[in-house]
Amino acid sequence: MNKRLSIFFSMLLVLSMFLAACSGGGDNADGDKKGGDDGGKSDVPQELRVNINTEPPSLNPGLAEDATSGTVLRQILEGLTRIGQDGEPENAMAEDVDMSDDQKTYTFKIRDAKWSNGDPVTANDFVYAWKWALDPANNSTYAYQLYYIEGAEAANNGEGSLDDVGVKALDDKTLEVKLVNPTPYFLELTAFYTYLPVNSKVAEANPEWATDAGENYTTNGPFHLTEWSHSDKIVLEKSETYWDAESVKLDSIEMIMINDPNTELSMFDNGELDWAGAPTGALPTDAMQALKDEGRLTTQPIAGIYNYKFNTTVEPFNNVNIRKAFAHAINRQEIIDNILQGEQLPAMAIVPPTMFEENEKGYFPDNDVEKAKEFLQKGLDELGYKDASELPAVTLSYNTSEAHQKIAQAVQDMWKQNLGVEVNLDNAEWNVYLDKINTMDYQVGRLGWLGDFNDAMNFLEMYRDADGGNNSTGWESKEFQDLLAKSSTETDADARQQLLKDAEAIFMEDMPVAPIYFYTNNWVQAEGLKDVVVSGLGDVQYKWAHFE
Amino acid sequence: MAKYIGKRLLYMILSLWMIVTATFFFMRIAPGNPFASEKKLPPEIEANLNAHFGLDKPWYAQYWEYLVRIVNWDFGPSFKYKSQTVNDLINEGFPVSFLLGMEAIFIAVAIGVILGIVAALKHNRWPDYTAMIVAVLGISVPSFIMASFLQYFLAIKMGIFPVARWESFMHSVLPAVALASTPMAFIARLTRSSMLEVLANDYIKTAKSKGLSRGVITVKHTIRNALLPVVTYMGPLTAGILTGSFVIERIFGIPGLGAHFVTSINNRDYTVIMGVTVFYSILLLVSILLVDIAYGIIDPRIKLAGGKKGE
Numbered sequence: 136m137n138k139r140l141s142i143f144f145s146m147l148l149v150l151s152m153f154l155a156a157c158s159g160g161g162d163n164a165d166g167d168k169k170g171g172d173d174g175g176k177s178d179v180p181q182e183l184r185v186n187i188n189t190e191p192p193s194l195n196p197g198l199a200e201d202a203t204s205g206t207v208l209r210q211i212l213e214g215l216t217r218i219g220q221d222g223e224p225e226n227a228m229a230e231d232v233d234m235s236d237d238q239k240t241y242t243f244k245i246r247d248a249k250w251s252n253g254d255p256v257t258a259n260d261f262v263y264a265w266k267w268a269l270d271p272a273n274n275s276t277y278a279y280q281l282y283y284i285e286g287a288e289a290a291n292n293g294e295g296s297l298d299d300v301g302v303k304a305l306d307d308k309t310l311e312v313k314l315v316n317p318t319p320y321f322l323e324l325t326a327f328y329t330y331l332p333v334n335s336k337v338a339e340a341n342p343e344w345a346t347d348a349g350e351n352y353t354t355n356g357p358f359h360l361t362e363w364s365h366s367d368k369i370v371l372e373k374s375e376t377y378w379d380a381e382s383v384k385l386d387s388i389e390m391i392m393i394n395d396p397n398t399e400l401s402m403f404d405n406g407e408l409d410w411a412g413a414p415t416g417a418l419p420t421d422a423m424q425a426l427k428d429e430g431r432l433t434t435q436p437i438a439g440i441y442n443y444k445f446n447t448t449v450e451p452f453n454n455v456n457i458r459k460a461f462a463h464a465i466n467r468q469e470i471i472d473n474i475l476q477g478e479q480l481p482a483m484a485i486v487p488p489t490m491f492e493e494n495e496k497g498y499f500p501d502n503d504v505e506k507a508k509e510f511l512q513k514g515l516d517e518l519g520y521k522d523a524s525e526l527p528a529v530t531l532s533y534n535t536s537e538a539h540q541k542i543a544q545a546v547q548d549m550w551k552q553n554l555g556v557e558v559n560l561d562n563a564e565w566n567v568y569l570d571k572i573n574t575m576d577y578q579v580g581r582l583g584w585l586g587d588f589n590d591a592m593n594f595l596e597m598y599r600d601a602d603g604g605n606n607s608t609g610w611e612s613k614e615f616q617d618l619l620a621k622s623s624t625e626t627d628a629d630a631r632q633q634l635l636k637d638a639e640a641i642f643m644e645d646m647p648v649a650p651i652y653f654y655t656n657n658w659v660q661a662e663g664l665k666d667v668v669v670s671g672l673g674d675v676q677y678k679w680a681h682f683e
Numbered sequence: 684m685a686k687y688i689g690k691r692l693l694y695m696i697l698s699l700w701m702i703v704t705a706t707f708f709f710m711r712i713a714p715g716n717p718f719a720s721e722k723k724l725p726p727e728i729e730a731n732l733n734a735h736f737g738l739d740k741p742w743y744a745q746y747w748e749y750l751v752r753i754v755n756w757d758f759g760p761s762f763k764y765k766s767q768t769v770n771d772l773i774n775e776g777f778p779v780s781f782l783l784g785m786e787a788i789f790i791a792v793a794i795g796v797i798l799g800i801v802a803a804l805k806h807n808r809w810p811d812y813t814a815m816i817v818a819v820l821g822i823s824v825p826s827f828i829m830a831s832f833l834q835y836f837l838a839i840k841m842g843i844f845p846v847a848r849w850e851s852f853m854h855s856v857l858p859a860v861a862l863a864s865t866p867m868a869f870i871a872r873l874t875r876s877s878m879l880e881v882l883a884n885d886y887i888k889t890a891k892s893k894g895l896s897r898g899v900i901t902v903k904h905t906i907r908n909a910l911l912p913v914v915t916y917m918g919p920l921t922a923g924i925l926t927g928s929f930v931i932e933r934i935f936g937i938p939g940l941g942a943h944f945v946t947s948i949n950n951r952d953y954t955v956i957m958g959v960t961v962f963y964s965i966l967l968l969v970s971i972l973l974v975d976i977a978y979g980i981i982d983p984r985i986k987l988a989g990g991k992k993g994e
Contacts, residue, residue: 193765274735276718279725292727346766365767365775366938367849393847393936397831402846405839566715566951573723583721604723 179663179682181386184409186399186416189392190366194352195345196331197268200277202585202673206415207390208328210371210677213356215243215261215310215325218670220679222589224322228256228332228355229310238317238626243310248378250334250353258304263335266290266297280329280587283321285313316623319631320590327588357383357678366392384681390415397422403659412658414673420538423476423657431659434478437673438487438586439654440594441479443531443546443579444572447647448609451526452578455645456514461579462649463499463507464553465546470651474541477657482650486591486639489671497650498643504553511554528557532580534568539581542651572607582607585654586672591635595619598642610647691975695968702964703753703957707746710956717762717951736762749957758958763950769958772943777962779849780927780939786855787862787924788917795867796913799874800906806879814871821868830861830934847936858935862928866920870913877909911982918974922967926959 191204199208217227226232230246248256265284268275269291282288284302289295301313314321324330334353338344344351348363357379358371371388374380391408393399396419403411412418414437418426426432445452445461452458467481480488483497499506511523520526531547533539540562547558563571571577584605586593597605599616618638625631642648656673666679718724718732733739737748752758758769767775802814824832837857838846844857881887882905890900927941940959947955978985 190764192763195765198765271731274732276724276728276732278728292725292731364938365764365771366942391848391936392938394942395847395934395936398834398847398934398936401834401839405842405846407846407848565949566713566719569719569721570714604725 181384181682183385183388183664183677183680183682184407185388185390186393186402186408186411187369187390188394188416191369193345194360194363196328196333197264197273197275197278198345199328202414205328206675207360207369207371208331209356209674210358210388211354211356211360211374212328212331212333213248213377214327214331215245216322217678218323218326218589218674218676220666220668222671224326227326228261229325232322238319239314241312241314241321242305243312245308245310246378248355249376250337250355251359251374251376252334252337252350252353253376254334254336254353255307256332256355257307257335258310259307260332260335261310261330262302262304263338264331264333265302266300267333267338268329269300270297275329277329280324280327283314283316283318283324285315317626318623319628320588320592323588323590358385358388361387368392379678383678385677388677400659403661409661409664410658410667411660413656414658414669414675416658418657418659420476426659427476427478433658433660435656435669436480436487436489436671437654437656437669438489438589438593438671439584439673440482440485440487441542441583441651441654442482442485442581443649443651444582444608445647445649446575446578446580446609448575449578451514451518451529454514454518456510456517458646458649460507460509460511460514460554461550461556462646463503463510465549465649465651466502467652468501470542470545474538474545475652477655479655480653482653484639485642485648485650486594486635487586487653490586490589490591490594491636491639498640507553511556523555526556528559530559530561530578532561532563532568532571532577534565534581535562543581573604575607575609579649580607581651583654589671591632591639592619592622595635595638595642598647608647610645612641612645615641688972688976691972695972698968699961699964703750703961704746706957706960707749710951710953711742713951715951717953719951753957753961758961759954761955762952763947763955764952769954772955773940773958773962776927776938776940776943779937780932780941781925783855783859783862783931783937783939784921784925784927786859787866788921790859790863791867791870791920792913792917794863795870796874796910798867798871800878800901802871802875803878803882803909804901811875814875818868818871818875821864822872824864826861826865826928827930827934829864830858830931833857833861834934847934849935849937849939854935858931858937861934862924862931866916866924869916873912873916874909877912878905881905881909907981911978914974914977914981918971919967921970922963926963926966 187203187206189203191199191207192201193199193204194207196208196212199205213227215227215229215232216224219225228245228248229243231244233242234240243258245256245258250256265281267273268278269281269287271291271293278291279288282291284300286295286299286301290297290300303311305311318324332355334355337351337353341351348360352360354360354374355377357374357377359374360369361372362368362370369390371390373383373386377383393402393416396417399408399411399416400418400422402408410416423432445458447453447458471479471481480495481497481501483499483501484491484494486494488495515522515526529550531543533543543560547560550556550558572580572582584594584597596619597603598608598610599619600606601609601611615638618634618641622631622634622638625634656669660667661682663682665681665683668676668679670676716738718729730739737745756770760768761772764772798814798817802811805811834846834857838844845854848854887900887904890904926944927939929941929945931937932939932941943955943959944963947959
């Protein structure tokens with residue numbers, strides 16, 4: 136009896152510990168649920184909860200260089216322009232913009248706006264912020280985003296002086312910017328985070344102003360940075376000093392940092408988040424199909440492309456027909472339907488359809504095996520092989536990730552089936568992989584590209600020079616270079632567009648890259664949540680968001 | 684005793700120096716650098732950055748600088764997280780991981796030891812089998828599966844706990860249980876087997892024939908001797924759990940130290956790699972020392988000073 140009792144009590148102890156931990160939790164979870172998504176009532180709490188994945192590496196616009204930092208900065212600071220709900224740049228801190236006839240000088244009239252500490256926003260705040268980023272002593276990696284401005288590049292690499300940079304405060308409210316070339320997308324750039332202003336009074340007094348929330352972190356955007364607990368969460372609150380505070384309906388935004396797609400979706404399903412998935416977070420691939428079937432998934436194409444690059448300096452990919460054969464022999468739709476499952480678009484062009492609409496169709500049909508075989512035979516003849524079996528095995532490289540691996544395996548199989556070519560897979564850790572690509576130690580390798588600004592130039596200019604940092608194919612073409620050069624001095628928008636399209640056509644004719652698919656953003660959002668704006672670049676803005 | 688501890692401290696410094704040196708060189712041999720990304724930097728900016736962080740200096744200068752930094756306990760700025768220094772990362776992350784770790788260790792030791800004792804006392808009967816099934820499950824189910832399982836049933840289906848985050852005690856229960864499940868199972872098995880061994884000893888028979896009560900025999904004679912292997916295991920366990928688990932912290936979105944062990948390597952964030960490695964090593968070395976000292980207290984036969992018995 137005694138023994139039995141002792142077991143019974145020890146088991147009871149275990150159980151009671153467990154139950155003690157359980158009880159009392161009920162109200163907590165309920166409380167969490169109340170916060171958000173029971174829309175429809177008249178006074179719904181205007182509190183948004185989103186996941187931003189990771190700690191933003193820097194909230195100093197001069198040092199920020201990643202999407203997470205950009206997401207936070209876009210809500211709290213405001214540049215000369217802002218990308219509006221229609222995707223076009225609209226005046227923000229600038230009240231009025233004046234462009235010279237040669238399109239190289241912009242004059243911005245700054246509106247009567249205030250920083251959150253009451254200081255007025257002046258032209259000097261822009262001059263200060265841009266020159267700070269360009270100052271080589273400040274080690275801004277994204278300083279090159281400002282290279283469109285006259286003298287900026289020279290100042291940044293130490294050959295010129297910061298005083299010669301073409302940005303000047305004519306008076307407190309007038310900013311003059313001189314550009315190197317006419318840049319039709321310059322008003323897009325002024326909405327980008329490297330171009331955001333900084334309260335020069337505060338920043339001069341305290342160089343560490345951007346490391347924490349608090350009185351030093353002054354903002355001029357729709358929201359104010361209230362709390363920043365590193366690696367945990369950021370809390371933004373509606374700014375009362377914002378010039379357009381009327382349009383801002385949310386009272387607060389809680390941005391948490393959870394770097395696990397499954398947890399993110401679980402929290403959303405449990406009512407602990409109002410948004411799960413892109414652009415700030417991610418959804419688990421396994422859940423895509425179910426979410427789609429339930430009709431909950433929102434999909435939006437964005438300016439981004441997944442490429443297989445060819446190393447055009449080594450056999451067999453120094454031969455254009457071989458490159459074409461490999462590019463034609465990929466069934467992109469199958470990869471999208473079976474592996475990615477996020478409604479991505481098959482890419483048979485290099486500029487995303489968000490910029491060139493007709494690229495939804497592309498330059499050649501997807502999975503054109505017949506054509507691929509023709510190209511292959513032609514290429515083999517030129518290289519002096521009788522047939523594909525004589526071709527030495529080709530190596531396909533990718534960096535460690537489940538999705539990259541699955542795609543590589545599918546493509547390996549397609550090339551083997553369709554072309555009869557042996558393909559070896561080669562997987563490497565991210566940094567090791569980048570090193571291989573940059574030193575051209577590869578044959579075929581995957582790389583993605585996400586647009587920084589909404590212009591085709593962004594997807595073309597990296598292929599201008601064979602030794603350019605982001606080319607990594609070894610390909611260059613005089614004709615292509617000439618067209619790009621012409622486009623940067625062309626002041627007529629349509630003519631410029633045509634020049635860029637011609638350049639793309641040349642690129643596709645030589646095919647140093649086999650495009651695979653154009654990225655999409657997929658997400659689920661709480662029912663009553665309206666007017667969260669995601670741009671064609673995948674940038675999110677909460678300025679107009681509200682719960683109904 | 685003092686002499687023994689002094690000697691051990693000397694060895695600890697030597698081990699630490701070897702760890703730091705090995706890490707430093709392995710880290711630099713690995714291809715890539717902190718500024719590598721899909722969008723390559725203009726070369727002049729990269730050169731500027733390398734100069735700023737001292738990466739353009741010869742290796743011995745960097746190595747020496749690093750040793751000086753460790754002695755001063757100033758690991759420098761993080762390459763990736765520009766608003767924080769490595770010391771900030773450790774100071775902010777460690778308390779969180781420590782709290783979670785203590786909770787997990789408490790669960791693991793309390794439940795593990797109880798299960799082990801019950802199993803040994805009821806050897807080959809149903810309590811034994813039940814406890815060992817629990818233990819086998821605990822060892823064989825990886826912690827991330829355990830975590831998702833707990834999240835799904837206790838948070839989503841039953842709504843008892845929040846799914847993730849680090850806000851209140853309720854938030855800490857699921858990650859602590861998930862973190863504790865493997866060591867708990869391990870401790871249960873260790874306790875059981877060493878209990879069985881001790882129970883078979885002659886002095887237990889003597890105690891029984893003396894007419895001592897079962898409770899006295901179990902507590903005074905058996906458990907005390909049987910816990911020695913558990914104490915041995917506690918050393919590395921403590922260091923490992925207190926510095927945080929990458930997987931658990933990621934799944935539950937906990938702002939601890941665990942994530943930095945993995946992400947710093949992926950980012951080639953040199954200063955963070957070194958900082959967390961040194962921190963972890965010190966914790967490990969200290970907890971091993973504490974365990975050795977604890978031996979002497981639990982088992983008087985083990986003499987720390989002067990004796991020939993090694994560790």
